[in-house]
Amino acid sequence: MRITMIGTGYVGLVSGACFSDFGHEVVCVDKDARKIELLHQNVMPIYEPGLADLVSSNVRAGRLSFTTDVAAGVKDADAVFIAVGTPSRRGDGHADLSYVFAAAREIAENITKPCVIVTKSTVPVGTGDEVERIMAEVAPNAGVMVASNPEFLREGAAIEDFKRPDRVVVGTDDPEARQVMGEIYRPLSLNKAAPLLFTGRRTAELIKYAANAFLAVKITFINEIADLCEQVGADVQEVSRGIGLDNRIGPKFLHAGPGYGGSCFPKDTLALLKTADDNDTPLRIVEATVQVNDSRKRAMGRKVIKACGGDVRGKTVAILGLTFKPNTDDMRDAPSIAIIQALQDGGAKVRAYDPEGVEQAKPMLQNVEFSANPYEAAADADAVVLVTEWDEFRALDLKRIKEGLKQPLLIDLRNVYPAEEVERAGLRGIGIGRIEPGARTDVLPEAKHGLENA
Ligand code: UDX
Secondary structure, eight states: OEEEEEOOSHHHHHHHHHHHHTTOEEEEEOSOHHHHHHHHTTOOSSOOTTHHHHHHHHHHTTSEEEESOHHHHHTTOSEEEEOOOOOBOTTTOOBOOHHHHHHHHHHHHHOOSOOEEEEOSOOOTTHHHHHHHHHHHHOTTSOOEEEEOOOOOOTTSHHHHHHSOSOEEEEOOOHHHHHHHHHHTHHHHHTTOOOEEEEOHHHHHHHHHHHHHHHHHHHHHHHHHHHHHHHHTOOHHHHHHHHHTSTTTOSTTOOOOSOOOSSSHHHHHHHHHHHHHHTTOOOHHHHHHHHHHHHHHHHHHHHHHHHTTSOOTTOEEEEEOOSSSSSOOOOTTOHHHHHHHHHHHTTOEEEEEOSSOHHHHGGGOSSEEEOSSHHHHHTTOSEEEEOSOOGGGTTOOHHHHHHHOSSOEEEETTOOSOHHHHHHTTOEEEOSSOOOTTOOOSOOHHHHHHHHHO
């Protein structure tokens, strides 16, 4: 199959590289000449493990190429994927579809034969209809079919997710389009890696938002349970395990932390709420999730201040990990931003270390001193806060961290370290949703009530 990918962001570049690795002939198109120039030199515009090797081997094999020229890109394509950004529209949270529609128009102006136009970008329900309308207006005789094929890959695990997805969703009622899409994804079904789920186009568009919203709800649920654990002397990791072993709940996405961030959950939950609003069908659980997650990030800053004795004026706090999760340099909606702001508002001096995110972080953070490694960040600080669970923070020499610190305090917002290990290193450890030393062991109000009535 000859495939064209419009947009070389996370989704476009990874999908394009993986499709070419399946043996398809792929042309990736981007307006950004600098990006294309760098891709020609095998310099990746994003940090994603394994991507540079995948791109270079498929370029060498002659199956993958890059261009800024839409006309050359879409010529003779069997399928043209739209994988451009759909950021939150400033002010109202609606997905900004201007890039999607501009891409559709350009494709329509340049197609040379009937093909499937596929929206891979996350787009609100009904966007496919609008793309179809644009096609009908600009290229009424081209014989194009419009399908939706949402992408579920995660940053940091993008190639693995693309090649071994839980499912592939394709939304179109057109039998010919289904056949083309079936052929494109056949390499996945050959090794029984993924069920191919054909649905209507609007259904496919909604599946993507519903999946992301559900995952955001799951994370936020366990985060609130973690807060309750701290109050009642329970352990959230054991609660997660205890509920996750129930097959109906499942063990994934039950890791309590400082709140979700990234390029998808915050944006997509907002866009889904807009769709819900526009259709007079409020999604109150998603509304609550968005609010709880937003306030959680700053609350984590207050948690650090409380751990420092309620006052951080003049104190130095070392932050380990800035990106919204490990294995990415993405800082979008990262909890570290709100945490650092809260600490600085409280008068703290902030020092930070991140393995990959510093370049992206610099324009987003003011007055932060960047360190070359975790030990340098911790030197002479009053507390260390582990914000992102990068692998290199999983086996820190805690004794060395402690020796460098002014106050022996580790606030572990990802529960990377068991409390005993922290204690053994001579540090006071504070995690998320855990029984901390000195936590309440008194009789809880409800139990007391029961006793009195006995
Ligand atoms: C997400 C979806 O997983 C993916 O399917 C979709 O295509 C895009 O959005 P991504 O944003 O790359 O992917 O990262 P993900 O690994 O899902 O993590 C999102 C956020 O949730 C991170 O901030 C992470 O730290 C947080 N998270 C995740 C938790 O706090 N706890 C968990 O148990 C899981």
